[in-house]
Amino acid sequence: MMAAARTRMFPMRDYDLAATLTSGQVFRWQRHESGWIGVIGKRWVRLQADPSSIVAETAEPVADWGWLADYLQLELDLKTVLRTFPDDEPMRAALTACRGLRLLRQDPWECLASFILSSTKQIPQIRQIVSLLCERYGEALAVPEGRAPTCAFPAAARLAQASEGELRACKMGFRAPFLLATARKIAGGEFDLGRVQTLPVEAARAELMTLPGVGRKIADCVLLFACGCSHAFPVDVWVQKALRQLYFPRQRVRLPRLHQFAASHFGPNAGYAQQYLFHYMRLLRKRQVCLS
């Protein structure tokens, strides 16, 4: 048994931490000097990546780092996942552009709440809303000496006590009543997020979609980013654009057909492939990738 320590080095290859933390699956990580500072559960965490390892630092000594290995999915063999992607031109381009991109394993409530806030918002705005929410409703956390104070993501029970007006003051606009109603269903025990994780994907999706403000896309985000359903394939405006442009050029294809195509074309880790397409499209827009 290793002694409890505040830092730990994990040997790791093929892990692009920057791409992973900025690819629109999580909204709280901040680049700081040469590393990343964020919160996992009720722990302040700093991550530092180099080509062969990830070094983690916490505020208080840790004996069992399993929670971090789980969050970062350190034991996942990326090459095995990538081999299940279809060998077509769009995927090859996305793979080249996004080498080392990973999927995290998030807390279901934080993921659900964050994506309820995500609808028709740009990622920097989602980050701002989530930041305000944590600052105003989250539990204060221990941080190392000299570090800025930070808070946990607020529990459903805490948000359930807020008023719609207070939530709107966090700049979430028309999403406020959705988040509030969902928080109250979960806090009141009317909806069991833990049980959803034990259901087959289709049943879990249907269950999630009974929550206010949760449609197909947000349900799929929770399934993929928090429940480990690597087949779940969230289709947002960017992924729609990617699928239409790359796979159905000059055709009129409706959303249900895109879902059907995605489910059959991208294999058992379709959701993983989806994240590569999403990130690839964003890199293209920012012109940070070569087209040829």
Next chain:
DNA sequence: TACCAGGAGAGCG
């Protein structure tokens, strides 16, 4: 200024 953003839900024919 006009348009768009990791959508969902309601109303319409």
Next chain:
DNA sequence: CGCTCTCATGGT
């Protein structure tokens, strides 16, 4: 069923 409109807010 398929389409359109609305819902806040901030960025380009």
